[in-house]
Amino acid sequence: MTSVELRQKYLSFFQSRGHKIIPSASLIPSEEVELAGTERVLFTTAGMHPLIPYLMGKNHPEGKRLVNIQKCLRTDDIDEVGDSVHNTFFEMLGNWSLGDYWKKEAISWSYEFLINELKLDAKRIYASVFAGDSDAPFDDESFNVWKKLGVPESHIFKYGKSDNWWPTGGEKPGPQGPDTEMFYDMDPKSKSPIDPSQNSQRFVEIWNDVFMQYECQKDGSYKPLKQKNVDTGMGLERILTVLQNAPSIYETDVFLPLMKKIEDLSAYFNESSARIVADHIRAAVFLTSDGVTPSNVERGYILRRLIRRTIRHSSLLKINQEFLPELSRIVIKTYDSTYPDLAEHQALIIQELQKEEQKFKKALEVGIKHFEKISGNISGQNAFDLYQNFGFPIELTEELAREKGKKVDISSFEKLLKSHQQLSKSASQKTQGGLAVQSKIAARYHTATHLLHQALRDVLGSHVHQTGSHITNERLRFDFAHHEKLTDQQIKSVESKVNQKIQQNIPVHKKSLPKAAADEIGAIGLFREKYGDLVNIYYIGQSEDPRLAYSKEFCGGPHAKSTGEIGKVKITKEESAGSGTRRIYATIIR
Secondary structure, eight states: OOHHHHHHHHHHHHHTTTOEEOOOOOSSOOHHHHHHOSSOOSSOOSTTGGGHHHHTTOOOTTOSEEEEEEEEEOOTTGGGTTSSSOOSEEEEEEEEEESSOOHHHHHHHHHHIIIIISOOOGGGEEEEEEOOOSSSOOOHHHHHHHHHTTOOGGGEEEEOTTTSEESGGGOSSEEEEEEEEEEEESOTTOOSOOOGGGOTTTEEEEEEEEEEEEEEOTTSOEEEEEEEEEEEEEEHHHHHHHHTTOSSGGGSTTTHHHHHHHHHHOSSOOHHHHHHHHHHHHHHHHHHHTTOOOOSSHHHHHHHHHHHHHHHHHHHTTOOSOOHHHHHHHHHHHHTTTOTHHHHTHHHHHHHHHHHHHHHHHHHHHHHHHHHTOOSSBOHHHHHHHHHHHOOOHHHHHHHHHHTTOOBOHHHHHHHHHTTOOOGGGGGSOOOTTBOOOSHHHHHHHHHHHHHHHHHHHHHOTTOOEEEEEEOSSOEEEEEEOSSOOOHHHHHHHHHHHHHHHHTTOBEEEEEEEHHHHHHTTOBOTTGGGOOSEEEEEEEOSSSOGGGOSEEEEOOSOOOSBGGGTOEEEEEEEEEOSTTEEEEEEEEEO
């Protein structure tokens, strides 16, 4: 079964059971998700992440039963990439019940899909359930459902919070609860049941059904959620290894064309390095498509780290030519039927990755020579010099040091770097994302970003699109795709257009309509991928007909009732926010 067939089979199966298909959200969490969550994360890390507001009780426009294939990205296991199962970017097949069905239906449908649709051998299915502790009791309900489905008790195991609770361990505030995991025995000849946790080579974890019934408080205590939710997740790459009888995820059809090209380009083939290159270039393509550009902070830092690690491992493979554009095209072709946005943004993706490759390749060669000259362990100053002079992310220096059996003085490095620029780790500090406050002044600033977005498109061209924003009570920050510094005249023209619309005191309207209709009238917005068939748009126009509006965007934040409420907008600064991205700061003057 191919990856395309698997995606369609999964969506069709749950659609026939009353689930509405929703599109994948962006890898960049939306403002709505940022505000609803209790902890900020840089990327969409799980299928449930874009649905946090609805898991917390908000009504979803598509109803109580949902299904999709969600793009995800995690870097916590980045050092494990290169083995047979770990990725940074991955796809998660998920179905959800928002206060509707519960454990019996969720587990039964999971089992039915595995056995009847994917034709897996029922005798090789294993499951685990939550064993219980002082916070929550043993999940006997899930245990009994598995037994009734015919899974022998010798194939059902009881684990604690570290294995059968989501999020793992239950320490993070937010919605959570016990889960039941499904494993597949990759040894068809084995007849003796064993604990899956004791043999990771023999078993593949293929599915996880989470039963969200608690909300963990900041003090660590639990209280029941307003509604009980089901959140399931099946990693596409891992289940493909089972369906395609592949020894690793890198031998499945989502990776084979990429791995074949890397092998062809390599003068010295190393499987681990080839896998790292394949994984990281795939992640980089998807991140760039979602508006991230290489930089030294936050998401841009992660993207830069992925690209530069790719280039580092290409040097170990002795790939002696420019290779990122060619590999990018393979990734895009592999996924174009599932994610058409990749083909739409192909030129920009290739341009960004090519620039980063050209910029870093020369520095890498010289920097490694500099590294080789360092005797003994790597001091903080050594690491900082590699970072500042050769563009080495600290993680790359650590990787080089490990290969030589050396240590890096990270503490001293961080002290030196603190005064120079923000490390990516500072991005984990708590914030409320693009919209830092919920107030009347924030609503005015938020509405101003809509006018600013359209004014930039008017002055610079329709290629301009929002890549991020941050609003406080004192100012707005707006990031957008554009490849050169704005002239003073362009800044004046943008500011003038914004204030002209403010002086006209134009009404701000909200309308819910089918996504296809919103696309037809030209509604734009960075985070529109998170919406299903029914979407909300805010449009600024004298007429109630959105087709005649000056600005129309997919959006969920607070807005002024009319542009006259905003006040005069003054652009205070324009600067680079990374390759291919500009940043504007502006304030409101009353």
